[in-house]
Amino acid sequence: MSEFQPLAPLALYDPFENMRFSMRNCFLCGAPTTPPQDTVPVFAEWLMTRYRLHERQIKLLDMSIAAYQDLRIACCPTCRTHHVEPLEARVELASREGTRGFRDLDEQTLFLWLGKMFYGVLVTELLNELDPLAKPQYPLAENAQLLRRFQAFYQPFQALRVPMEFEDFVPGSVFVLETDPAQDDMPFEYDDDLSTIAFSIKLDETVLVACLVDNGIIRQAMSRVYQDAYRPLHPVQVAEFKARVYYAAYLLNVVPDYYPRSVKPGDAEVVMDTLIDDITGDIFNPWDNSAYGQSLLEMWKRWQIPLTEILRDPAHPLTFLYDADGQPRYLSQYPEA
Ligand SMILES: [Zn+2]
Numbered sequence: 001m002s003e004f005q006p007l008a009p010l011a012l013y014d015p016f017e018n019m020r021f022s023m024r025n026c027f028l029c030g031a032p033t034t035p036p037q038d039t040v041p042v043f044a045e046w047l048m049t050r051y052r053l054h055e056r057q058i059k060l061l062d063m064s065i066a067a068y069q070d071l072r073i074a075c076c077p078t079c080r081t082h083h084v085e086p087l088e089a090r091v092e093l094a095s096r097e098g099t100r101g102f103r104d105l106d107e108q109t110l111f112l113w114l115g116k117m118f119y120g121v122l123v124t125e126l127l128n129e130l131d132p133l134a135k136p137q138y139p140l141a142e143n144a145q146l147l148r149r150f151q152a153f154y155q156p157f158q159a160l161r162v163p164m165e166f167e168d169f170v171p172g173s174v175f176v177l178e179t180d181p182a183q184d185d186m187p188f189e190y191d192d193d194l195s196t197i198a199f200s201i202k203l204d205e206t207v208l209v210a211c212l213v214d215n216g217i218i219r220q221a222m223s224r225v226y227q228d229a230y231r232p233l234h235p236v237q238v239a240e241f242k243a244r245v246y247y248a249a250y251l252l253n254v255v256p257d258y259y260p261r262s263v264k265p266g267d268a269e270v271v272m273d274t275l276i277d278d279i280t281g282d283i284f285n286p287w288d289n290s291a292y293g294q295s296l297l298e299m300w301k302r303w304q305i306p307l308t309e310i311l312r313d314p315a316h317p318l319t320f321l322y323d324a325d326g327q328p329r330y331l332s333q334y335p336e337a
Contacts, residue, residue, distance in 0.1 A: 006031065012260055016150065019126075023039070027120075027123060028161040038076055038077065040075040041072050043190075044092070051187055054069040056068050058071065060124065073119075099206045108170075112159060115153070115157045118194075148255055164271075169274050170216040171215060172197075172211055173220075175210065175245065176207075179206075180205075183333060186202060196249035196250050198211045198245060210245075233331075239299040240319060242299050251286075253285050256275070260273075293310045294307075296317060
């Protein structure tokens with residue numbers, strides 16, 4: 001094995017080249033690390049403490065179960081103290097202001113913070129697949145298209161370590177929703193769809209929903225729905241919003257390409273350009289109401305709304321965000337009295 005050369009301050013790193021995932025290389029810079037001390041929790045300590053997650057369990061793709069506290073990724077001391085911990089501290093501080101605090105955070109911070117959790121779960125899944133006893137049904141590492149998507153995500157994600165400016169784009173779509181506290185009894189929720197890089201986490205009344213590798217296309221496509229949803233929502237409405245984002249992420253047919261500009265002496269940051277190839281195909285695959293209905297069914301599991309009711313009118317799947325006239329709907333309780 002060759003001696004590890006520390007990266008130059010603005011040099012980028014790509015763990016997907018040679019698939020360098022292990023507990024012995026820092027997830028941000030590749031420096032050799034020694035587990036278990038050189039690790040950071042995927043879900044930060046402040047999150048686990050506030051929402052009592054340490055012992056709580058999360059189901060992984062191979063159907064194995066892990067405790068939140070056992071989800072950790074390799075991280076060298078420099079990246080931990082200079083990049084990961086300051087990010088967590090910034091978000092923790094903002095979170096004390098509730099939804100307003102999250103909405104006041106800049107887009108890059110939100111993207112990086114959600115991205116760190118997403119990437120931590122992803123790496124856990126990839127490392128699990130390397131375990132000879134694991135028999136995942138759909139191995140992530142063998143799906144070239146998926147890997148391309150993950151690899152694309154990782155490029156702007158390096159802004160966590162390398163000062164980076166995104167030239168005229170945001171790498172992902174992030175939505176900050178708010179639930180109506182009178183109707184809400186779930187302080188914490190988490191779910192993801194690794195294959196589309198869609199992600200959601202709920203912290204008290206704030207629900208963050210994201211697709212992390214779409215250059216903001218879904219946010220643009222959903223700008224009206226987002227605007228209409230910019231008010232305290234019933235959780236069943238939040239679940240519908242999530243179904244729309246997850247389904248849109250599933251339909252997304254493009255993977256952005258990223259091009260870091262070459263660094264000149266004296267540069268203080270990397271400037272990242274991006275390009276989406278929409279010449280050879282459509283940006284979204286066609287919307288299909290019955291498939292979208294499945295997405296609603298999944299998100300509404302808690303309320304046990306059957307598919308027959310969701311698709312009673314096949315041309316207009318059930319909605320709680322809008323009334324029959326297409327106006328934003330106020331829902332004080334569900335089921336309605
Ligand atoms: Zn590092």
